[in-house]
Amino acid sequence: xxxxxxxxxxxxxxxxxxxxxxxxxxxxxxxxxxxxxxxxxxxxxxxxxxxxxxxxxxxxxxxxxxxxxxxxxxxxxxxxxxxxxxxxxxxxxxxxxxxxxxxxxxxxxxxxxxxxxxxxxxxxxxxxxxxxxxxxxxxxxxxxxxxxxxxxxxxxxxxxxxxxxxxxxxxxxxxxxxxxxxxxxxxxxxxxxxxxxxxxxxxxxxxxxxxxxxxxxxxxxxxxxxxxxxxxxxxxxxxxxxxxxxxxxxxxxxxxxxxxxxxxxxxxxxxxxxxxxxxxxxxxxxxxxxxxxxxxxxxxxxxxxxxxxxxxxxxxxxxxxxxxxxxxxxxxxxxxxxxxxxxxxxxxxxxxxxxxxxxxxxxxxxxxxxxxxxxxxxxxxxxxxxxxxxxxxxxxxxx
Numbered sequence: 348x349x350x351x352x353x354x355x356x357x358x359x360x361x362x363x364x365x366x367x368x369x370x371x372x373x374x375x376x377x378x379x380x381x382x383x384x385x386x387x388x389x390x391x392x393x394x395x396x397x398x399x400x401x402x403x404x405x406x407x408x409x410x411x412x413x414x415x416x417x418x419x420x421x422x423x424x425x426x427x428x429x430x431x432x433x434x435x436x437x438x439x440x441x442x443x444x445x446x447x448x449x450x451x452x453x454x455x456x457x458x459x460x461x462x463x464x465x466x467x468x469x470x471x472x473x474x475x476x477x478x479x480x481x482x483x484x485x486x487x488x489x490x491x492x493x494x495x496x497x498x499x500x501x502x503x504x505x506x507x508x509x510x511x512x513x514x515x516x517x518x519x520x521x522x523x524x525x526x527x528x529x530x531x532x533x534x535x536x537x538x539x540x541x542x543x544x545x546x547x548x549x550x551x552x553x554x555x556x557x558x559x560x561x562x563x564x565x566x567x568x569x570x571x572x573x574x575x576x577x578x579x580x581x582x583x584x585x586x587x588x589x590x591x592x593x594x595x596x597x598x599x600x601x602x603x604x605x606x607x608x609x610x611x612x613x614x615x616x617x618x619x620x621x622x623x624x625x626x627x628x629x630x631x632x633x634x635x636x637x638x639x640x641x642x643x644x645x646x647x648x649x650x651x652x653x654x655x656x657x658x659x660x661x662x663x664x665x666x667x668x669x670x671x672x673x674x675x676x677x678x679x680x681x682x683x684x685x686x687x688x689x690x691x692x693x694x695x696x697x698x699x700x701x702x703x704x705x706x707x708x709x710x711x712x713x714x715x716x717x718x719x720x721x722x723x724x725x726x727x728x729x730x731x732x733x734x735x736x737x738x739x740x741x742x743x744x745x746x
């Protein structure tokens with residue numbers, strides 16, 4: 348007899364719950380989403396490890412420390428040099444391929460990116476007026492001493508001037524004060540055109556590194572800085588800015604008394620500082636400074652008496668001081684026989700527009716294997732108070 352097993356019955360699936368109302372379903376979904384978000388936010392989220400770097404300096408692309416602005420000017424000039432070489436079909440010359448590769452790399456360097464537009468071409472052949480002022484500051488003593496600057500004003504910029512301070516009166520209780528009439532005037536900064544022609548060797552132009560670019564920028568700014576100082580102090584004529592020496596009154600120009608130590612000490616203090624204080628101009632907050640030629644600085648630094656050096660502050664030739672005030676040496680005073688003292692904050696320098704640079708060959712450049720850089724800019728000097736500077740004349744120290 349064969350036993351037959353009864354097949355097992357399949358379990359019946361539970362009936363699906365009835366759907367929730369649409370409004371309640373939306374509320375449940377929102378609550379579930381918030382719960383998941385809170386759970387994810389509570390998990391630890393370690394930051395990804397930063398890439399390991401050696402901190403080594405890129406000797407080709409990184410500009411020398413403190414010379415970034417000079418390097419930018421140099422890169423702009425080298426980029427123009429490459430453009431011209433491509434135009435005239437001389438890219439086959441030695442060093443040009445490496446220079447072009449360097450210029451291409453500069454387009455990806457943050458410090459130089461502003462020179463180029465999105466397509467890789469030179470953005471502009473001009474250096475912004477604000478940057479020109481900073482380029483000149485390292486070589487122009489009047490700017491380095493603290494002269495005020497204004498940039499990009501176009502044709503004219505007016506600076507207010509107070510010729511006489513307000514008067515103060517003592518009055519009785521309840522009485523109105525007398526009116527104080529303030530005498531004022533204006534000083535205008537114009538736009539005098541200047542042009543610099545700087546011969547630069549092709550060997551320096553073809554070097555593809557940022558140190559060489561800074562050297563090219565330095566070649567330009569040194570020539571510009573010296574000329575800016577010369578016209579700032581002694582400019583004269585319709586084409587040039589009017590210099591400080593032409594503006595200060597005759598009472599602020601005094602001949603030296605003599606050359607012995609007591610006379611030198613007295614002249615440098617009484618004949619230079621007293622006229623400025625007599626005009627009721629304060630030294631504090633106005634960046635007072637001495638300026639003289641390097642020859643006069645070296646002579647005064649070696650003056651001695653029984654007590655030692657007469658002007659010990661001049662022993663530090665990198666940061667010389669005289670009577671507690673900084674000293675700026677410039678070759679713009681060479682041969683003038685002058686030593687000066689002034690308030691730099693009362694002097695204004697205006698860079699009216701951007702500086703345009705062009706690279707080309709002048710007469711004789713082909714034979715000497717060099718290029719000529721032309722830089723054109725517009726600037727002006729103005730002294731806010733005529734009595735803010737004083738000069739010693741007929742100085743023969745060290746002659």
